[in-house]
Amino acid sequence: MDQATRIAEALQSRRNVLILNHVSPDGDSLGSTLALARALWARGQRALVGSAEGVPEMYRFLPESDRIVTVVPAGETFDGVVFMECSTPERAGGLASCAVGVPMWVNIDHHVSNTGYGDLVLLETDAAAVAEVVWPIIRVLHRSLDVDTATCLLTALLTDTGSFRHASVTPRSFRLAAELVSAGASPTAIYRWVYEDRTPAAIRLAGAALSRLALAEDGRVAWTAVTQAMLRETGAAMEESEGIVGTLIAIKGVLVALLFKEEPEGIHVSLRAQEGIRANVIAEALGGGGHAAAAGFTAREPLDDAVRRALAVVHTELSASATASPSDRPPERTI
Numbered sequence: 001m002d003q004a005t006r007i008a009e010a011l012q013s014r015r016n017v018l019i020l021n022h023v024s025p026d027g028d029s030l031g032s033t034l035a036l037a038r039a040l041w042a043r044g045q046r047a048l049v050g051s052a053e054g055v056p057e058m059y060r061f062l063p064e065s066d067r068i069v070t071v072v073p074a075g076e077t078f079d080g081v082v083f084m085e086c087s088t089p090e091r092a093g094g095l096a097s098c099a100v101g102v103p104m105w106v107n108i109d110h111h112v113s114n115t116g117y118g119d120l121v122l123l124e125t126d127a128a129a130v131a132e133v134v135w136p137i138i139r140v141l142h143r144s145l146d147v148d149t150a151t152c153l154l155t156a157l158l159t160d161t162g163s164f165r166h167a168s169v170t171p172r173s174f175r176l177a178a179e180l181v182s183a184g185a186s187p188t189a190i191y192r193w194v195y196e197d198r199t200p201a202a203i204r205l206a207g208a209a210l211s212r213l214a215l216a217e218d219g220r221v222a223w224t225a226v227t228q229a230m231l232r233e234t235g236a237a238m239e240e241s242e243g244i245v246g247t248l249i250a251i252k253g254v255l256v257a258l259l260f261k262e263e264p265e266g267i268h269v270s271l272r273a274q275e276g277i278r279a280n281v282i283a284e285a286l287g288g289g290g291h292a293a294a295a296g297f298t299a300r301e302p303l304d305d306a307v308r309r310a311l312a313v314v315h316t317e318l319s320a321s322a323t324a325s326p327s328d329r330p331p332e333r334t335i
Helices: 003-012 027-042 089-099 130-141 147-160 171-182 187-196 200-210 228-234 244-249 279-285 303-323
Strands: 016-020 046-050 080-084 105-109 120-123 214-216 221-226 256-263 266-273 294-299
Touching: 003 080, 003 105, 003 120, 003 130, 016 027, 016 089, 027 046, 027 080, 027 130, 027 147, 046 089, 080 089, 105 130, 120 130, 130 147, 130 171, 147 171, 147 187, 200 221, 200 228, 200 244, 221 244, 221 303, 244 256, 244 266, 256 303, 266 279, 266 303, 279 294, 279 303, 294 303
Parallel strands: 016 046, 016 080, 080 105, 105 120, 221 256
Antiparallel strands: 214 221, 256 266, 266 294
């Protein structure tokens, strides 16, 4: 019996399952948790999906995303918890404490930084998205694939692969995408909902952030910041800054892009990197994590200090990349 089947059968025996997203939830984590929950709900089982930081506006089109909670109701107990795409339990944020005392922990991930915690672990670091990892579990739990579950999974797959542009994409990614589209999921609609339905305030915010664009390392690093003052001036919400870092990494010659987001609890930093540079290594050195192409971390210091510290770590990674021999670099994937 493979590990996906073991996890599916273990979840079948649970009365009430808590499924947790990571902080700063993205389409992969949210889509995958909802897809797993839908499989359990279809069996008549109880399952609660939690996201400590809620659901960003751009992902609220996901079927039943309104059932995701930021606070677990008082008195609710669980006999199983699933950490989705959390390299450590702490990545679930404030909801991680709800897992204390739960008798079965399931760890489903594709990050190389995952610590291997939990009673049942399914870690596939060669998967382009955690959707690819959770799909075999869902298939065992509920054989029929409906359009809403397919939409959740295709959103997860499309967003974490950068619309199938990242080097992590393999034939497996396209095979899953084909199955999901055959079930009725629309990549056109998902792309529009995630990337194109922007408010005027979001466009003004992007303009304000890009006007502050700064370059470093001879043009190989681009960064900018979104401050609380900018949010007030444009009328935008911080979640509407999504996509700005993608514009930075598209600049010719830029290898690393950083977006510093000034939040009340700290500076959230989104990283993007071109192939050959490891965004996850940069983020991990600063207390965060992620993938080689996309990662993030949170700084507990003033913005200027956070920028200086991050750029110093980026410099180290650029230097390591420049001096690495071909055999030291990760092998390129072919499709």
